Amino acid sequence: MIVIVSSSSLSLVPATGATAPVSSRGLLPLLRQALKFMLVGGAGTGAYVLLYLVLAGPLGSLPANGVAWLLTTVATNNLHRWFTFGIRRPSSPAADEIVGLVSSLIALLLTTLALGLLDTTTGPAQVIALVAVNGLVGTARFLFLRGWFSR
Numbered sequence: 373m374i375v376i377v378s379s380s381s382l383s384l385v386p387a388t389g390a391t392a393p394v395s396s397r398g399l400l401p402l403l404r405q406a407l408k409f410m411l412v413g414g415a416g417t418g419a420y421v422l423l424y425l426v427l428a429g430p431l432g433s434l435p436a437n438g439v440a441w442l443l444t445t446v447a448t449n450n451l452h453r454w455f456t457f458g459i460r461r462p463s464s465p466a467a468d469e470i471v472g473l474v475s476s477l478i479a480l481l482l483t484t485l486a487l488g489l490l491d492t493t494t495g496p497a498q499v500i501a502l503v504a505v506n507g508l509v510g511t512a513r514f515l516f517l518r519g520w521f522s523r
Contacts, residue, residue, distance in 0.1 A: 402518075408456040409514045416448035417506045421499055433487050433498070438480065445476040457521040468520075475516050479509040 420440045427436035449472030453459045459468070486501040 405456055405518060406514060409452065409510070409517075412448055412451045412456055413506070413510045413514075416444045416451075417503060417510075419447070420444040420506070421502055424502065425499075434484060437483055437487055437502075441476070441480045441483070445473060445480075449473065449476070452517060453521070457517070459521055471520050472517065475513050478512070479506055482509060 423440035423443060424433075424436050427439055431439065446469075449469060452472070453468055482505045483502055486505050487498060490498055490501060
């Protein structure tokens with residue numbers, strides 16, 4: 373999938389070359405949704421880092437990462453569906469939850485890889501790595517989830 377952004381729309385171009393517009397409502401609604409996504413994502417990342425720091429001592433860094441990821445992912449996926457994308461009664465809540473969890477697995481895999489590459493159990497380097505990876509993956513998740521909820 374290739375993402376094409378213009379001043380009036382955001383389009384996803386599948387491998388077949390056909391263009392499927394995600395939104396024809398303009399750039400302002402896209403920016404508004406992106407801001408909401410960042411607010412929810414930022415709060416979720418803050419909660420994730422705090423949970424990780426609390427759990428890393430007793431559980432170790434990798435189990436703490438998994439537990440913190442699972443708890444904050446379920447919460448932020450529901451907030452994104454309701455607050456960011458305005459979905460009040462999803463037509464398929466189980467499918468929406470699965471899509472949110474699967475898209476979040478990329479963040480879990482990348483943060484686990486980043487933690488595995490660092491030498492220390494906890495500290496500033498790990499917090500910076502967790503926030504940086506979550507920020508990059510969050511951008512990709514926004515575009516993916518926006519396309520999913522606009523279908």
